[in-house]
Amino acid sequence: MVLDSTLREGEQTPGVNFSPEDRLRIGIALDEVGVDFIEAGHPAVSPEILEGVRLLVDQGLNADILCHSRALRSDIDLVLKTEAPWVGIFLCVSRNCLSRRFGITLEDALRKIEDAVLYAKGHGLKVRFTPEDTTRTEWEHLEAVLRLVKELGVDRVSMADTTGSAHPLEFFNLVRRVVKFGIPVNVHCHNDLGLALANAIMAIEAGATLVDATVNGIGERAGIVDLTQLLGALYYHYGIGKYRLEKLYALSRLVEQVTGLETPPNWPIVGENAFTHKAGLHVSAVVRDPSFYEFLPAETFGRERRIYVDRFAGRETIRFHLRRFGIEDDGVVEALLRKVKSSRRPFTPEALAEEARRMMT
Numbered sequence: 001m002v003l004d005s006t007l008r009e010g011e012q013t014p015g016v017n018f019s020p021e022d023r024l025r026i027g028i029a030l031d032e033v034g035v036d037f038i039e040a041g042h043p044a045v046s047p048e049i050l051e052g053v054r055l056l057v058d059q060g061l062n063a064d065i066l067c068h069s070r071a072l073r074s075d076i077d078l079v080l081k082t083e084a085p086w087v088g089i090f091l092c093v094s095r096n097c098l099s100r101r102f103g104i105t106l107e108d109a110l111r112k113i114e115d116a117v118l119y120a121k122g123h124g125l126k127v128r129f130t131p132e133d134t135t136r137t138e139w140e141h142l143e144a145v146l147r148l149v150k151e152l153g154v155d156r157v158s159m160a161d162t163t164g165s166a167h168p169l170e171f172f173n174l175v176r177r178v179v180k181f182g183i184p185v186n187v188h189c190h191n192d193l194g195l196a197l198a199n200a201i202m203a204i205e206a207g208a209t210l211v212d213a214t215v216n217g218i219g220e221r222a223g224i225v226d227l228t229q230l231l232g233a234l235y236y237h238y239g240i241g242k243y244r245l246e247k248l249y250a251l252s253r254l255v256e257q258v259t260g261l262e263t264p265p266n267w268p269i270v271g272e273n274a275f276t277h278k279a280g281l282h283v284s285a286v287v288r289d290p291s292f293y294e295f296l297p298a299e300t301f302g303r304e305r306r307i308y309v310d311r312f313a314g315r316e317t318i319r320f321h322l323r324r325f326g327i328e329d330d331g332v333v334e335a336l337l338r339k340v341k342s343s344r345r346p347f348t349p350e351a352l353a354e355e356a357r358r359m360m361t
């Protein structure tokens with residue numbers, strides 16, 4: 001299963017603040033894709049976030065809505081006001097955090113977690129607990145927390161690679177160890193080393209049943225797992241067909257538009273060039289069968305294939321474009337190819353057709 005956190009982790013991206021209407025639009029688009037959970041925000045951050053989450057909850061979407069919360073009754077009270085059914089409570093319990101950041105003991109932290117979890121459960125919330133910075137937390141500390149939250153009956157635990165520094169094999173081993181506790185496991189992988197998706201996939205292999213992602217991979221610093229890449233991998237490698245992949249491109253564009261953050265051209269699946277072919281050798285194969293250079297056809301993700309034209313073009317590139325303007329003339333193709341090859345600039349299909357027509361008159 002997949003949890004989209006664009007509206008929580010994604011909102012922690014510099015420059016991003018969602019209005020209630022933005023939250024609603026993005027939430028509805030996420031629901032149309034079919035994500036299982038939407039992490040809708042951290043209500044204690046601002047009254048407007050609370051209002052937006054509440055608006056989203058009122059939509060009665062198919063996805064389960066989860067709110068982010070510190071291990072504090074006051075944060076949980078604000079989650080309750082949104083009427084979201086799930087709360088994600090987090091607290092770092094590493095030796096480093098406890099001593100140098102919070103100045104408390106592990107015992108203190110455990111009591112804090114217990115109080116927050118019991119308070120949330122007592123108010124009818126389903127609870128996910130995350131020992132933040134899980135991958136750098138001493139195993140004895142994790143073990144103590146996992147024992148406690150199991151006893152308290154939390155519904156999920158999440159393993160967060162908060163600094164995006166885990167090695168996929170180490171993460172696999174950690175998740176496998178945690179799965180043995182018998183609590184459903186969620187994972188939250190940051191991308192500081194570009195390993196977020198690799199870590200998430202390894203976590204699935206180890207038995208995790210819920211993976212966090214955001215649209216376009218946005219979030220603190222280098223962000224987290226990209227939703228489109230995750231769903232693409234789940235479909236391609238695991239045959240999971242329940243998500244509406246063809247809606248992902250429009251969703252990505254919507255989030256680009258709302259956040260003002262554009263994905264680079266080479267961004268997988270949703271980037272400008274993700275289904276564009278340039279080298280003549282590639283194009284001559286792709287026009288016969290796209291699968292020579294596309295792992296899945298562009299249409300799977302609601303995209304269109306593009307054939308780019310510059311001096312890397314081959315005969316088939318020119319022929320392909322002219323044919324679409326109803327021009328089939330070998331002499332013209334050869335002459336145009338020579339022209340394209342002697343230039344360093346790109347040619348649009350329209351420019352090619354215009355040149356061809358000039359040559360033919």
Ligand code: HCA
Pocket residue numbers: 009012068088089090130132133158160161162163188190220
């Ligand atoms: C944060 C840190 C967090 C929390 C994840 C979680 C992380 O921004 O609060 O609560 O499951 O990466 O550890 O996003």
Ligand code: CU
Pocket residue numbers: 009162188190219220224
């Ligand atoms: Cu995070």
